[in-house]
Amino acid sequence: MKRILYILALSTVVWSCGGGSDTPTPPPTPVNNAPTVPTLVYPTNNLLCIDNPVACEWNASTDSDGDAITYQIEVAQNSTFTVDKQTFNGSSLTQSVPLIEDVAYYWRVKATDSESASSSYSSVNQFYTYGEGVTNHLPFTPELVWPKLNDLVTGTTVTLQWTASDVDTADSLTYDVYFGTDQANLAIESAGQTATSLETPTLAASTPYYWKVVVNDGQGGQTIGQVWSFTTD
Helix, strand or coil: CCCHHHHHHHHHHHHHCCCCCCCCCCCCCCCCCCCCCCEEHHHHHCCEEEECCEEEEEECCCCCCCCCCCEEEEEEEECCCCCCCCCEECCCCCEECCCCCCCCCEEEEEEEEECEECCCCCCCEEECCCCCCCCCCCCCCCEEEEEECEEEEEECCEEEEEECCCCCCCCCEEEEEHHHHHHHCCCCEEEEEEEEEEEEECCCCCCEEEEEEEEEEECCCCCEEEEEEEEEE
């Protein structure tokens, strides 16, 4: 009886060590890497562009998997690419874009490989198209620096920060800052300031706040920025 039990136990050990499926483990699915982000060449940032149509040009992306790359080019009349946006797709590193004279434009590019993996968009360049007889150009739309859009911020105050520029470099820009909790009825918090930052009044906890900046160039030109927001914790 002991011999029979010993044989059974030995058989179990042998089966445990050498048994099981002979089917090989399938190799892992290859990971597809997105192309690198393109870099913009022309029009350069803050350029007064004489040519129309404009030949947008950018540097090629690379793909570590060797996949073929195509590009999507977006050109619009605002930096969020929601106003009069034109979109182009192709494999070339240039794109001819017909534009309206004496208008501020913004453009960016992203790369997509043949496996549908896309890079992030490039940085955004802004430029102005030349207009006959135009002596003053509107400032470019102000750009948000801080707080980031829809950020959750701590503390009882926050310093709002932005940037702005004008193709007419001799113009002295000033800013009207609007701020409040009612997005549709923002009150002016500061008028005619030259600094590109402003500390808010005391903030309430767990409250969404909205703000925007209006840029004036001192020559009668004015550009109204988009409404930005953040929430206190």
